[in-house]
Amino acid sequence: MRGVPVSDLFVPLDDHPAYRQIANLIEQRIVTRTLRPGDALPSETDLARQFGVNRSTIREAIRELEVHGLLGRERGEKRLRVTRPEPRRVSSGVSRALALNDVTFMELWEAMMAIEPAAAQYAALRRTAAQLQGLTRASVRFKREITDTDTAVAAVVEFFTAVAVASGNQVLALSQAPLNLLLVPTLTQVIDRVPQARARIQAAQDRIIEAIKLKKSDQARVWMEKHIRDFKRGYELEVPTEGTA
Amino acid sequence: MRGVPVSDLFVPLDDHPAYRQIANLIEQRIVTRTLRPGDALPSETDLARQFGVNRSTIREAIRELEVHGLLGRERGEKRLRVTRPEPRRVSSGVSRALALNDVTFMELWEAMMAIEPAAAQYAALRRTAAQLQGLTRASVRFKREITDTDTAVAAVVEFFTAVAVASGNQVLALSQAPLNLLLVPTLTQVIDRVPQARARIQAAQDRIIEAIKLKKSDQARVWMEKHIRDFKRGYELEVPTEGTA
């Protein structure tokens, strides 16, 4: 490990391409609510004129904000408008980032142990009738699906998502969302290869739903904890070799 | 609230602009590791030729991947290369999304209560000497900074980040990162207006560091829990009006 070279004493001197500066400017106007969700953006030609750059440059800037979910358009609409970033869009980026960083199942599991029980607890406190119904729907879908593993896995994911949504906490929900995609590969293997997995998941879901239905938050947390612990057991049973999720 | 219109029964029929298709294609090659981190991408002209589109189109596609952190370039380098998405880049997007969705302090707090104690617990189990030093450095910085609130807040954030890093769990770290930016506004107010806040934070950090140093994971978790609870107390003391973080 070398010491700090002299050159590090000088300024970073990042380059600021115009398209990035413009993206930041527009982003700031959105974050500061100068531009509010629903507002239509000026046309590309207008923006180019206002910023004094070429339309191509504007387009590159717009791509950035579009990816971030700050801009978007309704189906079949032409004009861009300011949108509030949807959790799903953002969380998929997080999932991909984690997947590319070779997350292990243990890392995923520890995060689930931290987040899911908390989500269940708050869900029991605050769930609406509709959210409770959403939970039930997911569990029914899991029960019914006894042939296709992929659909069953999707139902499990739907269940976790429904719990997070029912927690009424956007931060928890957005923290939980990336875990779902990471869980899929492992969960698929477990359901495929551990015979008792389906029954155990069903039972766990039922207990959790019951607790959330009765607004027993402590129970909801405890059952969810056991449910997640069970996942690890299933994983250790049948996927003892590979470590990546 | 209208019912589901008939048109929703038909195909989504998303438009597929070429720049998006190309972005997806390149993304797939990265996710499937056909392109691996560190690999240099062909030049824009080459890509345009290979995909049979104009260079402008390629550039728009590239912007997307750049934002996702899948592509990037070394400082002062010209060639674009495949990079593994850094947590910081991704998490800032999550923070912005949450901020724009008017997250309340309670939502943030609940998420912190779920994640930070877990991070502290695992940090106590797995921290390296260097990571421990990073923790100490952050707390020293906080102790030393008694005038500038912003710097003090930054030190607190640094402390939390250091704990998350020391946990050795990328998922937890990436779940924790977005919370930091959300915490800043509230924490600034609390430190500014609650006299005893600084002392309490200092004491809490000391206890947490001690537990992590001695690898007492249960204690680390408990102290962190108390620390986070204290935040809520500070918040309720001096920010009883506003609800948004």
Place this chain on the structure above:
DNA sequence: GTGGCAGAATTGTCGGACAGTCCGATTATC
């Protein structure tokens, strides 16, 4: 008011162009 229509406006994509800069190889210098 509803429906339809022509024209204006806007997006997606293309081709080409040029300055500034980075890279690699070649040449000059010690």
Place this chain on the structure above:
DNA sequence: GATAATCGGACTGTCCGACAATTCTGCCAC
């Protein structure tokens, strides 16, 4: 022989102009 200066090519950032396809808008008829 190793290091330094030089040079040409390649590449990016930005610009200009253009065109088809689609959406938007105001107007007219019913």
